[in-house]
Amino acid sequence: MRTGKEYLDSLKDGRTVLVDGKAVEDVTEHPAFNRAAKTMAELFDLAADPNNNMQAHAEEIDGLANRVFMAPRSSEELKLRRQAIECWAKHTHGWVGRSPDHVGTFFSCFGTHLEVFNTENGDFSENMRNYYKRILSENLYVSYAIIPPQVSRATTASGWEGDYLQVGVVRETEEGLIVRGSQMLATGGAIADEVFITCIKPLGPDDVDFAISFALPISTDGLKLYCRRPYAPAATSEFDYPLTTRYDEPDSLVVFDDVLVPWDRVFINRDIAALRSQFFDTGAHVLGNWQAQIRFSTKLKFIAGVARKVTQVNGTDKIPGVQEKLGELAALISGVESGVLAAEYTAEPDAAGVIIPGKRALYGAMGLQAETYPRVITILRDLVGGGVLQLPSSVTDMVSEVTKGDLEHYIQSPGVSSEERVKLFKLAWDIIGSEFSGRHQQYEMFYAGAPFVVKGAYTYRNFGYEEFVAELDDFLSQYNVHGKKE
Ligand SMILES: Cc1cc2nc3c(=O)[nH]c(=O)nc-3n(C[C@H](O)[C@H](O)[C@H](O)COP(=O)(O)OP(=O)(O)OC[C@H]3O[C@@H](n4cnc5c(N)ncnc54)[C@H](O)[C@@H]3O)c2cc1C
Incomplete structure (x- = not known):
């Protein structure tokens, strides 16, 4: 199985990653990307270590593969899949949203529902079969950009001024499609092997040129990644x-x-209906977002640990009002964990025999995520008070002869050294106040779509209101103005 070193070596491939007006020569060396790439390499090493039980036999390649890329075909396999995802999520404490298991999970459903890629405009199912086999056998790290760029949401791309702002087909040649345009927002793209491009937002009949689905190596000629401001280089x-x-x-x-x-x-060429099918008729959207909730739950439990420890260090944990806040935090977090486990418990096989987690539980947890995460952060913000600012300017203050004496004396708590206290509160600041933390708030609120989409399109539609309305109708039918019906 691919090791971390092999992954890092493969990133030196001439990819075009743009930061501060120029192309980055080597992402494994550049301060914006080297630490994140190292974290991903650690994940590959974890998967390669048989002690972590992340490998299993995959029938598609008749060989060993990473469980996080495999389609679960029994309840036991679904559970083992969750545990493999947790193994990776625990390593990053849930702070990496687009580890390779995210998009890889979508492909485990695409690759087992090939019929969706046999479309009216061409049969691309063999392409998907072969690509999925590559993910399994090569442990590919695929990122994705499946949202049209934010130009105007008043119309879809065909209504925008300016040609090909969203990526679309310019022409077909014997070799393939020539595509032009842009797509948002490939998290991890700069340090991934490949990028999967498609569109999950509904398109209109005039948008057919944008109704495509394909994957390419990041190093492909003409493919460019414009990165947001990286935060790691400025971190002291x-x-x-x-x-x-x-x-x-x-x-x-x-x-x-x-x-x-x-x-x-x-995988799809100019076929609007097939775009929807790939996500919603294959189970990919469910299994993919279940992975995301497992990761989210892991992150929330890490934040819970920080919150609890802060109250211990500050000596506030015996105060009933503080315990109530910790109780609210616990309720929010256990709600997410329960959603993950309930989705697993209510999972059922689909027509292809793939076990798909229960939608009501999954989309129920997701529906509140844009409120749960900010609330969790607000509670932690409340609990830490000004302690996250009563801190040395940098670690240098902690070792400098000029400053360390005062800091050791004044920044401490009963039984807690200055170093321990500062360490904890600096971590808390990176959760609630740094630029990284702000990006995380945006991520948790938007990664699965804007809240109006998650609640309106996923939670509402998958709750199963019909069942409860039928029950209610039965109840209402039992009496009328004349009393109880016989
Ligand atoms: C940190 C981060 C990482 C991301 N990573 C990825 C990634 O790896 N791959 C990927 O494909 N995407 C990624 N995304 C993009 C993400 O999928 C989108 O942000 C999400 O789908 C929402 O789309 P949008 O940002 O264009 O918001 P919009 O759809 O423009 O919505 C923004 C706001 O406008 C309002 N609004 C817009 N339209 C309507 C409407 N019809 N009805 C009601 N209100 C409306 C709502 O208030 C809404 O919250 C990422 C986003 C973030 C923030």
Whole structure:
């Protein structure tokens, strides 16, 4: 199985990653990406270690593969899959949203529902079969950009001024499709092997040129990644910014300058209905978002640990009002964990025999995520008070002869050394106040779609209101103005 070193070596491939007006020569060396890439390498090493039980036999390749890329075919396999996802999530404490298991999970459903890629505009099912086999056998790290760029949400791309702002087909050649345009927002793209491009937002009949689905290596000619401001380079040290330094996964706008997508990399070509089917008729949206909730739950439990420890250090944990706040935090977090486990408990096989987690539980937890996460952060913000600012300017103050004496004396708590206290509160700041933390708030609120989409399209539609309305109708039918019906 692919090791972390092999993954890091493979990133030196001439990819076009743009930061501060120029192309990055080597993402494994650049301060914006090297630590995040190292974190991903650690994940590959964890998967390669048989002691972590992340490997299993995959029938599609008749060989060993990473469970996080495999389609579960029994309840036991679903549970083992969750445990494998947890193994990775615990390593990053949930602070890496787009580890390779995220998009890889979507492909485990695409690759087992090939019929969806046999479309009216071409049969691309063999392409998907072969691509999925590559993910399994090569442990590919695929990122994705499946949202049209934010230009105007008043119309879809066909209504925008300016050609090909969203990525679309310019022409077909014997070799494949020539695509031009952009797509948001490939988290992890700069340090991934490949990027999957498609569109999950509904398109109109005039948008057919944008109704495509394909995957390409990041190093493809003409493919460019425009990264947001990276936070890791400005982080003074691991001690000052323990999360920013390790987990600043890059987000980027993906731009295609008349890029050739070879035919064997095309999964859907100009087919609006097939775009929806790939996500919603294969189980991919459910299993993929279940992975995301497992990761989210892991992160929330890490934050719970920080909150509890802060109250211990500050001596506030015996105060009933503080215990109530910790209780609210516990309720929010156990609600998410329960959603994950309830989705597993209510999972059922689909027509292809793939076990798909229960939608009511999954989309129920997701529906509140845009409120749960900010509330969790607000509670932690409340509990830490000004302690996150009563801190040395950097770790240098802690070792300088000029400053360390005062800091050791004044910044401490009963039974807690200055170093321990500062460490804890600097971590808390990286959760609630750093630029990295702000990006995380945005991530948790938006990664699965804007809240109006998650609640309106996923939670509402998958709750199963019909069942309860039928029950209610039965109840209402039992009496009328004349009393109880016989
Ligand atoms: C940190 C981060 C990482 C991301 N990583 C990825 C990634 O790896 N891959 C990927 O494909 N995408 C990624 N995304 C993009 C994400 O999928 C989108 O942000 C999400 O789908 C919402 O789309 P949008 O940002 O264009 O918001 P919009 O759809 O423009 O919505 C923004 C707001 O406008 C309002 N609004 C807009 N339209 C309507 C409407 N019709 N009805 C009611 N209100 C409306 C709502 O208030 C809404 O919250 C990421 C986003 C973030 C923030």
